Amino acid sequence: MNRTIKVGIIQQQNTSSIEDNRNRLIAKMRQLASEGAQLIVNQELHDSLYFCQVESTDECNLAIPIPSAVTDTYASLAKELGIVIVTSLFERRAPGLYHNTAVVFEKDGSIAGKYRKMHIPDDPAYYEKFYFTPGDLGFEPIETSIGRLGVLVCWDQWYPEAARLMALRGAELLIYPTAIGWESSDTAEEQARQREAWITIQRAHAVANGLPVVSVNRVGHEPDPSSMTNGIKFWGSSFVAGPQGEFLFQAPTDAEIEKIIEIDMTRSEHVRRWWPFLRDRRIDAYSGLTKRFLD
Secondary structure: OOOOOEEEEEEOOOOOOOHHHHHHHHHHHHHHOOOOEEEEOOOOOOOOOOHHOOOHHHHHEEEEEEEEHHHHHHHHHHHHHOOOOEEEEEEEEOOOOOEEEEEEEEOOOOEEEEEOOOOOOOEEOOOOHHHOOOOOOOOOOEEEOOEEEEOOOOOHHOOOHHHHHHOOOOOEEEEEEEEEEOOOOOOOOHHHHHHHHHHHHHHHHHHHHHHHEEEEEOEEEEOOOOOOOEEEEEEEOEEEEEEOEEEEEEEOOOOEEEEEEEOOOOOHHHHHHHHOOOOOOEEEEEOOHHOOOOO
């Protein structure tokens, strides 16, 4: 039997006003729902600017408990619109203990599940280890009324192990809320290589696991509060790929966009029959994957 879902994605340029960012997101989710979206995926840390460009304890004031008034807002919206929503929030778990957490809201307004970002980067302008404790919920798909969602977050997208474990646990769709862009000192050629690598690795996850991939990135320039760099120009390019890595949609690098993409969820079954990668895995020979490096 055919089973399709309509996935709405929101690629947005954020401002310093959390209220403005959130209000614009909500308005866009309402519009997408009115056009038939059943699932809406938002970008990483969508309520604020990307604060990890600097190391400042003051930025920890942005963190929120889960549940909280903020999650209640998104829960109420999911229930009102009758849709599943993937959010990306700065979670305050305890004093001084924070996570980069994706929260999925079911269409009845309940929290279907959470995923805490497992791989935490620490690079110039991406000082996430200063803020985020690595996730401790594992790579577990989130069960929803429209399918089992393999929700991961940004830096996780570079790791084939994360996508594979989600697939092995029954995920039907891989989802990556993201915040990634260019540093202005990079040459145009280097910028092109970075963006293409980012796209290629995620399409490879689709191919290797026979699953659709939804990747939603920020867009626009965000200044460095410390003025040590010229800030980050987020490269947008949000996309949806099918289980053979085929593009179903790709957003521009330099503009906000809201879009509904229809995904045939039965196609994965056929692709996995044609390309039986899971069948032919040599699970008896992969013990080295649990090692940091094989000397």
